[in-house]
C-alpha cells in the first residue's frame with residue numbers, strides 16, 4: 001500500500017485510478033442525463049441523439065469500470081479506517097461505500113434496460129462509443145420502459161445524494177477531524 005503522509009495508510013495507485021475515473025465519468029453522466037429532456041428535437045433530433053449517445057456511452061463505461069473495480073476489490077481490501085473514528089461513523093462509511101457500489105452497477109443497468117424496452121437499443125447513432133452495436137434483447141414494451149425509466153430517474157437522484165454525503169464526509173474528515181482521509185485517495 002502507498003502512504004501519502006506519515007502515519008496515514010493510503011489507497012494503492014490502481015484504487016485511486018478506479019476512484020477518480022469513476023468520479024469523472026459519473027460527474028459527466030449525471031448532468032447529461034438530467035439535461036436530455038430539455039434538448040430540442042426540432043433539428044430532426046440530431047442534437048438530442050448526440051446527448052443520448054454521449055450519456056449512454058458514459059453510463060455503460062461506468063458499469064464496466066464498476067464491475068472491474070468490484071472484482072479487483074474482492075482481492076484487495078481497502079486500508080483500515082482512520083484510528084479513533086467512532087464506531088457509528090465507521091459503520092455509516094462502510095454502508096455508504098457498499099451502497100455506492102450497488103448504485104454504480106444498478107443505475108447503468110436500469111438505463112440500458114430502459115433504452116431496450118423503449119425500442120432504442122444501443123445501435124447505430126447510439127452505438128457504444130459510437131462504434132460497437134450492442135445486441136437488442138427484448139421487444140419494445142412501453143409500460144416496462146416507463147417503470148425502468150422511473151427507477152433510473154430515482155437512481156440519478158440517489159447518486160446525487162450520495163455525492164453530497166460523500167463531499168460532506170470529506171469536509172468532516174479534512175476540516176474538522178483533520179485525520180488525513182482525503183490524502184489517502186490523492
Ligand code: HEM
Nearest residue numbers: 029030033034036037056059060062108111112115153156
Ligand atoms: C452511472 C451511469 C448513469 C447515470 C448516473 C445516469 C443518470 C441519468 C439521469 C440523472 C437521468 C435523468 C433522469 C430524469 O430525467 O429524472 C438519466 C436519463 C436517461 N438515461 Fe441515464 N444514467 C446512467 C447510465 C445510463 C445508461 C447506461 C443508459 C443506457 C444505455 C442510460 C439511458 C438513459 C436514458 C434513455 C435517459 C432518459 C433521457 C430522457 O429522454 O429524458 N443511462 N440518466
